[in-house]
Amino acid sequence: MTRIIAGIHRGRRIETPPGDRTRPTSDRVRESLFGSLQAMVDLDGAAVLDLYAGSGAVGLEAASRGASPVVLIESHAKTVGLLRRNIATLGLGARVSVTAGAIPQVLRQRPPRRFDVVFADPPYALDNAALATTLSTLVEFDWLAEEADVIVERATRGGAPDWPEGIEGLRSRRYGESTLWYGRGLWTQR
Secondary structure, three states, rough: OEEEOOOOOOOOOOOOOOOOOOOOOOOHHHHHHHHHHHOOOOOOOOEEEEEOOOOOOHHHHHHHHHOOEEEEEEHHHHHHHHHHHHHHHHHOOEEEEEOOOOOOHHHOOOOOEEEEEEEEOOOOOOOOHHHHHHHHHHOOOEHHHHHHHHEEEEEHHOOHHHHOOEEEEEEEEOOEEEEEEEEEEOOOOO
């Protein structure tokens, strides 16, 4: 179990997938992430996309802090069920939705809207080339709002993501074995 840190659901616990297939973003990293985001974007009403959602801790935290809509994308069927239970437990069904499917296929579809904040926490075993494809697909298929904030959580030893044309790498913050990499979508007339 993990907990929501702040907002209207502060202190509420959510389920996490059993075993070591997923690794929920720790409370410490989420607290730092949202502290940074507060300085970058007004989350109240911001559209948030949580890729490789796992327990949904990041997306649900964003919703607790006022983000809407929030879309969670997850490929593992049992984890999708867990996400739906977490959304129902928190009563966030009107603001948070789940899309089940593999990230590459989902991102090649027409997006429901452009997103102000995109958080990607892929499995640490995902290689940099696959991650680069995911990031470039966000740009190519028009998932990013003007000056969208794109944050990638990776193993520190994995190094910086290869930011594609259309996303400018800004900075990183290390938290032991995890590092958050921050990028900003470069607006182009589409």
